[in-house]
Amino acid sequence: MKTRNFFVLVLLVLSPAVLLAQRFAQLQPETPVEKWTGKTAMLIGAHADDDAISHGTLAMLQAHGNQVYIVTLTTGNVGTQDPSLSRTQLAAIRRQEEVAALAELGIPEQHYINLGYDDGLLEFEDRKAVVENLVRMIRKIRPDVLLAWDPGRNYQRWHKSDHRAAAYLAADAARAAMWRLLFEGQITQEGLKEYMIPEYLFYNDYDHEDENLWVDIGEFVEKKVNARAKYISQFGPGWKNYKPKLSEAEIKQMKDDARTHVQMKDGKPMEGFRYYRGLPDAIGK
Numbered sequence: 001m002k003t004r005n006f007f008v009l010v011l012l013v014l015s016p017a018v019l020l021a022q023r024f025a026q027l028q029p030e031t032p033v034e035k036w037t038g039k040t041a042m043l044i045g046a047h048a049d050d051d052a053i054s055h056g057t058l059a060m061l062q063a064h065g066n067q068v069y070i071v072t073l074t075t076g077n078v079g080t081q082d083p084s085l086s087r088t089q090l091a092a093i094r095r096q097e098e099v100a101a102l103a104e105l106g107i108p109e110q111h112y113i114n115l116g117y118d119d120g121l122l123e124f125e126d127r128k129a130v131v132e133n134l135v136r137m138i139r140k141i142r143p144d145v146l147l148a149w150d151p152g153r154n155y156q157r158w159h160k161s162d163h164r165a166a167a168y169l170a171a172d173a174a175r176a177a178m179w180r181l182l183f184e185g186q187i188t189q190e191g192l193k194e195y196m197i198p199e200y201l202f203y204n205d206y207d208h209e210d211e212n213l214w215v216d217i218g219e220f221v222e223k224k225v226n227a228r229a230k231y232i233s234q235f236g237p238g239w240k241n242y243k244p245k246l247s248e249a250e251i252k253q254m255k256d257d258a259r260t261h262v263q264m265k266d267g268k269p270m271e272g273f274r275y276y277r278g279l280p281d282a283i284g285k
């Protein structure tokens with residue numbers, strides 16, 4: 001009888017549902033994101049506006065006494081349907097819009113870092129040089145949590161060009177940053193130190209099946225909406241015919257449109273992520 005009880009216990013412990021529940025528990029932060037304070041968060045994106053997916057969470061982190069840094073790989077100097085804009089003009093507009101959007105979230109301009117790569121061609125850049133630049137930022141900022149495009153779990157996730165590059169580059173940089181002998185000049189010559197990022201919030205913009213963590217952004221929806229309305233050259237009338245100032249009606253239209261992009265779960269405004277904690281080597285497992 002005792003032996004039978006033992007086997008019943010073993011079966012129960014190893015049942016897929018229990019294993020799944022255990023795995024889910026491991027994949028949750030020790031403190032809910034809504035209660036984080038005193039942390040440093042760093043987001044790596046390909047374009048000004050990639051961070052918009054997470055603006056509610058970023059506004060919350062900023063309001064709760066965390067430091068938020070945005071590292072954008074490209075200048076966004078290509079994506080427009082306005083035939084009159086040059087690359088230089090577009091890059092300047094994208095920077096100004098990003099800084100204005102971050103200001104709506106309370107994030108200071110000094111926390112916006114643009115690495116200056118060309119829009120649309122990120123995957124053809126010298127990957128070693130890009131990773132080296134990202135590693136430098138990670139070793140300088142030393143984030144407790146990295147937000148990045150989700151590179152996928154147990155399979156390759158297809159993102160559009162630049163986003164797929166940014167997903168892998170961010171994961172590769174997170175892994176490289178912890179090894180003292182990788183890009184060791186940063187340590188021997190630049191006074192930096194190796195660093196392992198302990199926690200990750202991976203975002204993506206078109207499917208939500210891998211998400212295992214939802215952040216309640218109820219109090220920060222208006223900030224998210226107001227920030228998105230700053231990207232006039234991307235989501236507003238400026239997409240086809242750029243102008244720096246919009247009419248009241250056009251701003252309202254942009255904000256109404258921004259509200260339709262707020263993800264709802266269980267009747268509440270949420271932002272979903274794939275949360276991961278642990279060695280960068282297992283980000284995709």
Ligand SMILES: [Zn+2]
Pocket residue numbers: 046047049050163
């Ligand atoms: Zn993008």
